[in-house]
Amino acid sequence: MSRSQSHERTTHFLFLAPAFLILGSVLLYPGISVLWLSLHRRLLIFDISRFVGLDNFAYLMQDARFWNAFGNTLYFTTVSVSAELLLGLGVAVLLHRAFRAKGLMRTVLLIPWAVPTVVSAKMWEWLYNPDFGLLNYLLGLRINWLGAPALALHAAILMDVWKTTPFVALLLMAGLQTIPGELYQAARIDGASPWMVFRTITLPLLKPVILVVLIFRTLDAFRVFDAVYVLTGGGPANTTETLSIYAYKVLFQTLQFGYGSAIAVTVFLFVGLTSLLYVRQLRGVTT
Amino acid sequence: MIPVQPLCSQMRRDLVQVLALCIAACLLGPQACTRDVPGDKTTTLVFKHGKIAGDPGPFREVILQFERENPGIRIREEVLPAATDEQHQFYVINLEGQTNDFDVFALDVIWVPEFARAGWLKDLTHLLPAQSREAFFAAPLEAVTHTGRVYAIPWYIDAGVLYYRKDLLEQYGFGPPKHWHDLVHSASVIISSEPELYGFLWQGKQYEGLICDVLEYLWSHGGDVLQGNRVVIDSAENRRALSFMKDLIDTYRVTPAFVTTATEEPTRHIFGKGGAVFMRNWPYAWNLFQRDGSAVKDKVGLSPLPAAPGHRSASTLGGWQLGVNRFSRHPREAERFIVYMTSYETQKLLSLTIGYKPTRKALYRDEDLLAAQPFMAELYGVFERARPRPVTPYYMMLSQVLQPEFSAVLAGIKDPGEALRAAQKQMEFILKIEESG
Numbered sequence: 001m002s003r004s005q006s007h008e009r010t011t012h013f014l015f016l017a018p019a020f021l022i023l024g025s026v027l028l029y030p031g032i033s034v035l036w037l038s039l040h041r042r043l044l045i046f047d048i049s050r051f052v053g054l055d056n057f058a059y060l061m062q063d064a065r066f067w068n069a070f071g072n073t074l075y076f077t078t079v080s081v082s083a084e085l086l087l088g089l090g091v092a093v094l095l096h097r098a099f100r101a102k103g104l105m106r107t108v109l110l111i112p113w114a115v116p117t118v119v120s121a122k123m124w125e126w127l128y129n130p131d132f133g134l135l136n137y138l139l140g141l142r143i144n145w146l147g148a149p150a151l152a153l154h155a156a157i158l159m160d161v162w163k164t165t166p167f168v169a170l171l172l173m174a175g176l177q178t179i180p181g182e183l184y185q186a187a188r189i190d191g192a193s194p195w196m197v198f199r200t201i202t203l204p205l206l207k208p209v210i211l212v213v214l215i216f217r218t219l220d221a222f223r224v225f226d227a228v229y230v231l232t233g234g235g236p237a238n239t240t241e242t243l244s245i246y247a248y249k250v251l252f253q254t255l256q257f258g259y260g261s262a263i264a265v266t267v268f269l270f271v272g273l274t275s276l277l278y279v280r281q282l283r284g285v286t287t
Numbered sequence: 288m289i290p291v292q293p294l295c296s297q298m299r300r301d302l303v304q305v306l307a308l309c310i311a312a313c314l315l316g317p318q319a320c321t322r323d324v325p326g327d328k329t330t331t332l333v334f335k336h337g338k339i340a341g342d343p344g345p346f347r348e349v350i351l352q353f354e355r356e357n358p359g360i361r362i363r364e365e366v367l368p369a370a371t372d373e374q375h376q377f378y379v380i381n382l383e384g385q386t387n388d389f390d391v392f393a394l395d396v397i398w399v400p401e402f403a404r405a406g407w408l409k410d411l412t413h414l415l416p417a418q419s420r421e422a423f424f425a426a427p428l429e430a431v432t433h434t435g436r437v438y439a440i441p442w443y444i445d446a447g448v449l450y451y452r453k454d455l456l457e458q459y460g461f462g463p464p465k466h467w468h469d470l471v472h473s474a475s476v477i478i479s480s481e482p483e484l485y486g487f488l489w490q491g492k493q494y495e496g497l498i499c500d501v502l503e504y505l506w507s508h509g510g511d512v513l514q515g516n517r518v519v520i521d522s523a524e525n526r527r528a529l530s531f532m533k534d535l536i537d538t539y540r541v542t543p544a545f546v547t548t549a550t551e552e553p554t555r556h557i558f559g560k561g562g563a564v565f566m567r568n569w570p571y572a573w574n575l576f577q578r579d580g581s582a583v584k585d586k587v588g589l590s591p592l593p594a595a596p597g598h599r600s601a602s603t604l605g606g607w608q609l610g611v612n613r614f615s616r617h618p619r620e621a622e623r624f625i626v627y628m629t630s631y632e633t634q635k636l637l638s639l640t641i642g643y644k645p646t647r648k649a650l651y652r653d654e655d656l657l658a659a660q661p662f663m664a665e666l667y668g669v670f671e672r673a674r675p676r677p678v679t680p681y682y683m684m685l686s687q688v689l690q691p692e693f694s695a696v697l698a699g700i701k702d703p704g705e706a707l708r709a710a711q712k713q714m715e716f717i718l719k720i721e722e723s724g
Binding site: 043044045046047048065129130131144145146147148149232233234235236237238239241249250252253254255256 | 548
């Protein structure tokens with residue numbers, strides 16, 4: 001009896017082992033080694049590798065390029081996520097109404113989200129081309145979208161909004177479907193205006209889904225790399241350099257593994273803190 | 288019920304065994320399969336290089352020829368993306384892990400000191416004794432030499448050149464410009480009567496190519512970046528050079544503002560559809576302009592870049608070198624392959640078929656090559672004057688601080704003096720990294 005039980009237990013562990021092995025090797029181990037690296041001064045080419053404690057983080061605090069990247073990232077995240085949420089909400093409410101070709105509309109809507117980011121970034125690079133880009137052609141202007149410091153980050157935000165609004169709309173649409181129709185009927189009988197219905201029924205009941213959308217989108221936007229890297233590479237004059245791009249350059253182009261890891265850890269801390277706040281909010285809403 | 292039970296436990300035992308085997312295979316994987324079968328005399332060399340820009344057929348043929356001449360050595364090609372940054376990242380990650388998954392690899396001209404300093408390259412000095420060095424151009428030789436030793440063999444060469452529209456210059460009575468102000472003058476005159484044309488295109492996006500472009504202006508105004516270990520970037524010459532670049536856009540208006548987003552290909556496209564009078568680019572564009580159906584076929588001339596009065600024209604050196612991974616298990620065979628790939632005959636073949644410009648000077652007097660590509664004679668002068676970007680293990684770090692400063696000048700965020708002062712300070716800081724440990 002006990003033999004078969006212990007046999008059973010080892011069997012359980014054996015079945016779990018691959019999952020643990022995979023999680024451990026692709027999540028835990030790299031995560032811990034980045035943390036460990038961030039406490040080192042490690043320069044491959046010069047054979048320098050020594051423990052420096054929090055020196056990298058102290059340097060980070062006075063690194064103007066880091067703060068520039070931090071500001072860019074924060075701006076990118078705030079503006080793009082707000083725009084996506086507002087637009088996505090509008091699209092979701094519109095698409096939630098019954099009308100013909102609704103299925104087709106939903107499918108079409110998903111196309112920007114389905115295209116790989118690098119591909120759409122390349123596409124937008126051409127759209128923004130000042131010489132033969134479609135955007136300037138349609139506007140009849142000669143705007144240097146990606147080359148002017150005041151415009152480049154906004155151009156990247158526009159692309160991100162184009163790409164992710166469908167995703168936001170889709171999640172919100174799923175949320176709308178969970179709201180019982182009787183509530184709307186009751187409101188109509190009570191003579192509530194459409195705006196009141198939206199404010200007092202739709203919005204509060206949609207709040208958990210909105211929070212989930214915000215978690216997803218904030219985290220994604222804060223770590224944005226591929227879209228901006230392909231569009232501008234961080235230029236002109238670092239005006240579009242985000243934290244992930246800066247970390248990439250420090251790590252893989254200049255091979256400062258310790259300092260680059262410190263930047264990555266900072267991004268992780270910020271992202272972790274943000275999601276913690278969201279999750280707490282979410283718990284308050286759902287219970 | 289009853290007969291099911293043993294079957295189940297039997298199945299479970301089998302499953303457990305399979306699972307255990309899987310885990311064991313996972314753990315043993317890398318060691319379990321070795322590339323060379325014992326007893327087999329054939330050595331397989333893995334040759335890593337960037338994607339060939341053009342027909343890979345002739346390239347494959349060159350490698351097959353080596354295998355025919357060297358029975359017992361087989362070459363396996365492994366191709367990386369064309370973008371130099373991605374290749375750099377690949378090599379860094381793998382060489383840092385002391386991989387022996389590849390033996391011979393192609394290095395961008397700016398990596399050699401860095402990789403040599405990190406101890407990732409086999410010393411190849413014995414392949415290039417003093418007397419055979421003279422056969423190569425000086426600039427790539429300088430770029431592959433670190434602390435007096437040679438760590439890679441120059442394979443093919445690249446350098447910035449000026450393309451111009453022969454037909455337009457003739458029509459308006461101009462020759463190819465010798466000085467920068469000649470270029471400005473001819474371009475202004477021509478675009479004032481042909482407003483749909485751009486005057487002068489170059490690469491101004493914040494990326495490695497920007498450094499190449501800017502250095503050509505600094506050098507051709509008498510400036511420099513690094514002398515030995517001394518940072519000399521904050522100088523009057525360099526301020527003049529950067530102001531001139533900015534003036535090309537703002538004051539002379541011969542360069543459109545969008546060059547601040549341009550890399551090589553967009554400028555090549557515009558020039559290739561007949562949209563510009565002058566363009567700075569690498570020699571690769573020539574073959575594309577001369578293709579059948581090209582809008583500028585036989586209308587394009589190629590010359591060294593202009594200079595400021597009293598100074599010499601300068602081109603930034605590009606191109607690729609072949610090196611041996613220090614962790615390779617077949618260094619002798621790898622060296623033999625490099626000697627073959629950089630030989631006179633192979634370089635000639637690669638130049639004729641896929642346009643890789645030879646690093647051996649004698650090939651620019653080769654009759655077959657001159658007959659097929661008459662502009663080779665012009666290129667010889669350009670390559671002879673080509674200058675490498677600062678040859679130092681710190682290069683990638685320097686590039687990372689210079690790119691945003693130069694970009695800030697072109698985008699109008701900083702004036703040249705301010706940007707150069709900032710660059711000077713940051714460069715001095717970086718060069719002290721090694722001492723400070």
